Amino acid sequence: MRTFLAIIWRDVILGIRASGGAALSAAFFTLILVLVPFGLGPGPATLQAAAPGLFWMAALLSTLLGLERIIQPDSEDGTMDLVRLSPLPLELSALAKIIAHWLTSGLILTVLAPLLAPLLNLSFEAAPVLALTLLLGTPALSAIGTAMAALGSSVQRGGMVLALLVLPLNIPFLIFGSSAVASAQAGEDPGQALLLLGAASLIAMVVGTIAAAAALRIGDE
Amino acid sequence: MNIWYYANPERFAGLARTLLPWTMGLALILASLATVWGLAIAPPDYQQGDAMRIIYVHVPAAWMAMFVYAVMAVSSALAFIWNHPLADVAAKASAPIGAVFTALALVTGMLWGQPMWGTWWVWDARLTSVLILFFLYLGYIVLWSAIEEPARAARAARILALVGAVNLPIIKFSVDWWNTLHQPATVFRMDGPTMAPEMLTPLLIMGLAYNLLYVAILFMRMRAEIAERRLRTIRLGLEPAGS
Numbered sequence: 001m002r003t004f005l006a007i008i009w010r011d012v013i014l015g016i017r018a019s020g021g022a023a024l025s026a027a028f029f030t031l032i033l034v035l036v037p038f039g040l041g042p043g044p045a046t047l048q049a050a051a052p053g054l055f056w057m058a059a060l061l062s063t064l065l066g067l068e069r070i071i072q073p074d075s076e077d078g079t080m081d082l083v084r085l086s087p088l089p090l091e092l093s094a095l096a097k098i099i100a101h102w103l104t105s106g107l108i109l110t111v112l113a114p115l116l117a118p119l120l121n122l123s124f125e126a127a128p129v130l131a132l133t134l135l136l137g138t139p140a141l142s143a144i145g146t147a148m149a150a151l152g153s154s155v156q157r158g159g160m161v162l163a164l165l166v167l168p169l170n171i172p173f174l175i176f177g178s179s180a181v182a183s184a185q186a187g188e189d190p191g192q193a194l195l196l197l198g199a200a201s202l203i204a205m206v207v208g209t210i211a212a213a214a215a216l217r218i219g220d221e
Numbered sequence: 222m223n224i225w226y227y228a229n230p231e232r233f234a235g236l237a238r239t240l241l242p243w244t245m246g247l248a249l250i251l252a253s254l255a256t257v258w259g260l261a262i263a264p265p266d267y268q269q270g271d272a273m274r275i276i277y278v279h280v281p282a283a284w285m286a287m288f289v290y291a292v293m294a295v296s297s298a299l300a301f302i303w304n305h306p307l308a309d310v311a312a313k314a315s316a317p318i319g320a321v322f323t324a325l326a327l328v329t330g331m332l333w334g335q336p337m338w339g340t341w342w343v344w345d346a347r348l349t350s351v352l353i354l355f356f357l358y359l360g361y362i363v364l365w366s367a368i369e370e371p372a373r374a375a376r377a378a379r380i381l382a383l384v385g386a387v388n389l390p391i392i393k394f395s396v397d398w399w400n401t402l403h404q405p406a407t408v409f410r411m412d413g414p415t416m417a418p419e420m421l422t423p424l425l426i427m428g429l430a431y432n433l434l435y436v437a438i439l440f441m442r443m444r445a446e447i448a449e450r451r452l453r454t455i456r457l458g459l460e461p462a463g464s
Contacts, residue, residue: 218376
């Protein structure tokens with residue numbers, strides 16, 4: 001348990017302090033949303049209709065940013081070898097990495113998104129639902145992202161490769177997350193989409209953790 | 222047939238060489254038979270007229286898109302669990318074939334959708350999940366080419382193929398779970414096909430032809446891959462590291 005917490009603590013500190021970490025991903029998220037009115041025009045109705053999907057797309061893209069730094073530097077400087085040697089099962093080490101990534105990306109977006117809701121004229125009722133969908137969905141994004149980052153850790157400058165691996169797998173969360181927000185905004189009950197989002201997210205967290213551990217084992221064979 | 226007997230790449234390459242002309246020949250014969258049958262003999266649909274004949278290209282391609290991914294997933298699992306030396310080769314060789322079948326299914330689907338649904342593309346569950354499948358194939362191919370060392374790439378690709386397999390049941394059941402524009406299953410259903418036998422027979426023959434074509438191309442690609450690995454080994458053996 002101490003090792004588990006130590007990995008989380010270390011990664012969170014690194015995520016906050018290193019460049020390209022948590023602050024950058026939050027800034028990127030904000031910037032995407034700020035760019036939207038220039039692209040779509042500032043019409044409040046247009047923005048309102050597009051907001052649920054845009055928030056989720058911004059979340060998908062900004063969680064991509066931090067992925068390269070979770071595994072690759074560690075496998076280059078030998079930290080990953082120490083993690084493999086530790087008595088902690090590799091699955092739990094992978095889970096710690098996932099949690100740390102979520103704390104420095106998904107959690108921040110969850111807090112940030114409702115505050116940015118007025119930018120895209122998202123309705124007041126939909127803002128808490130948006131936060132809830134992000135709370136449910138972003139852990140899955142971190143889990144899938146970490147697994148794919150572990151797979152791609154031996155690829156030099158694998159940013160684009162990582163995007164190609166991660167984004168198709170993230171589509172379900174985009175669909176269910178934005179449809180929950182959209183139905184809340186339309187005054188309907190978002191329950192069904194929320195349940196599907198939660199279910200997909202749970203599956204992804206289990207599969208992502210196991211896959212990440214399996215991918216981390218590649219390195220030591 | 223013992224899968225371990227053919228674990229020897231040379232033995233397998235020999236088998237592939239022997240079977241290749243037969244599978245390819247049979248695929249071509251069956252494909253021509255099904256083409257003539259489907260285009261000329263089978264009756265037109267009472268609603269869609271002759272436009273439904275694209276089914277003989279579209280549906281087998283969609284079957285193969287899923288089947289090839291399933292082969293990739295199963296051989297990745299074989300590679301993962303038993304480290305079968307040819308399983309990775311089979312999965313790697315399958316990926317581009319599967320990607321082409323998927324692209325063919327998407328394109329013919331669009332061509333069919335235009336006159337029937339009045340639109341080239343809708344974000345319907347079946348179409349979307351097949352499009353995701355296409356990207357999964359691309360990601361798999363890219364991962365193979367991005368990691369230089371083949372043994373390492375193989376291990377990474379296995380995991381990706383297995384994770385992506387989650388998408389297969391979603392594609393298969395998307396038309397049943399979500400009530401969408403794409404028609405529900407008409408051939409592989411619990412209570413038997415709901416298609417007229419005059420149309421079903423050429424469709425199934427065409428499906429068989431596609432399958433044999435896949436096997437034939439797979440044999441070709443696997444032989445090429447085995448040869449490439451041998452070349453690599455020879456080259457690495459002759460040229461010491463650093464040169």
